[in-house]
Amino acid sequence: MPKGSRRDFASYTAAAFTPSPPGRRQLANGKLAHLTQILVDTTLLGGGTVVLQDSYEPVATLRAIEEERITHLFLVEPQLFDLMDHTAVDDHDLASLQAVTHIGALAPPVLRERARARLGPVVMHTYGASEIGIVSALTPAEHDRPSRFRCAGRIVPGVDVRFRAVDGTLAPTAGHVEVRSPAMAQGYRHRPVEEAENFVDGWYRTGDLGEIDGDGMLRILGRAADIGEVGDVTLADLMDTLCRRPDVRYAVGVMDPERGVRIAAVEAWPGGAVDVDGCRTAVAAVLGADVAEHLQVLPVDEIPRTEQGKPNRPAIREAALATA
Structure with a gap:
């Protein structure tokens, strides 16, 4: 059962009003919910075009990219891998693509590498949640070395990230990830217990473990409940x-x-x-x-x-x- 993030107009505006070129052509193939809705609004507010499909299907997606000259595409992790592995990729002109954005903090680096090799230098990775919007982004140009395929990119302007150690104290560069953002929701609709647990003193507790790497990039190690401590096998x-x-x-x-x-x-x-x-x-x-x-x-x-x-x-x- 979805929690249902509760947000005011100001926080949604902060999420949707991000720079977007007027020539952007965004394909949205699914329900207008979660991040898809924000991307649609961002595109339209920037003067771009949105192409809608009722659901995701690899061949229909490839056809839409070619026929509608799609520049931006958003997919969750399994959809990206379905698309890159499909035999029909070679039968379609995908030259219009500028960014194929995927979410999924646990996406295996080798599959991200395969996606870039198959689809070209257009793969982009973002980390975020419906409660907080986009936290970090790894642009297509930043997918330029093997170590980058393990990270979630640079923290976006205006967003604050901090880490908390197992004992509850703040940690400098690694630990439980907490986020503060202008796009953050105020809580959950009719979920007071979960709201009190996750929204604390203006910060959102993501439930993830993470760290800042040597390049200043955010790396998400996984759910804290699945790992235990930083340094464990993820x-x-x-x-x-x-x-x-x-x-x-x-x-x-x-x-x-x-x-x-x-x-x-x-x-x-x-x-x-x-x-x-x-x-x-x-x-x-x-x-x-x-x-x-x-x-x-x-x-x-x-x-x-x-x-x-x-x-x-x-x-x-x-x-x-x-x-x-």
Whole structure:
């Protein structure tokens, strides 16, 4: 059940009134909710054009890019990877694209690398939430070295980010991520308990662990509940290790704290099969024997998704428990 962010006109205006060129042609293929609604309003307020589609489908998206000369496209993580892996990419003219923005802080770096190699130097990554708007952005030009594919980009002007250590004290460059932004919601509609937990003294507690890297970029390590402390093996590390295997098209990691295991839902390439033992061996070699020992590899025909197209981690956890 969505929480329903409650915001006033000023905070929504701060989110939507960002610079946008009049020649922008934004494709919105789904419900006008969450970040999609903000991108639509930003485009229109800047004098640009919005092309609407009822839902996301790879071939229809590619066709719209070519026919409507789309310059900007927003996709959640699995949709980006579906698009880049589709055989129809080579059959369409995508030269008009300037930015293909994706969200998903845990997106494996190797898949971001593949997306850039497949779609060109147009891949852009943003970190944010419906409660706080955009926090950081990694522009297409900043995807210029391997280390950048692991980060969420530079914190956008006007947004403040701070970190809190496990003991509750403020930390200088790493810890639990808290955000303050002009675009931040005032709370949740009819959710006073969650509001009191997450909106504290003008700051929003994201529930993520993060750090500032040597280039001043924000790196999101994952959900604090899934990791524990900065420095631990992250689900992004697990997913990246598995996605570098030739038999794995896509992998999504999930924690099962009750059983004390990490779950990796792995999707094979069409017509192929995932080597479960090979996956475990790869994890042991890269992340350590202890990680491999407490890992459940779950082969799936397709990664389960939510209504918004994101990986459905509760469904993965349930499927893993049923086959454990």
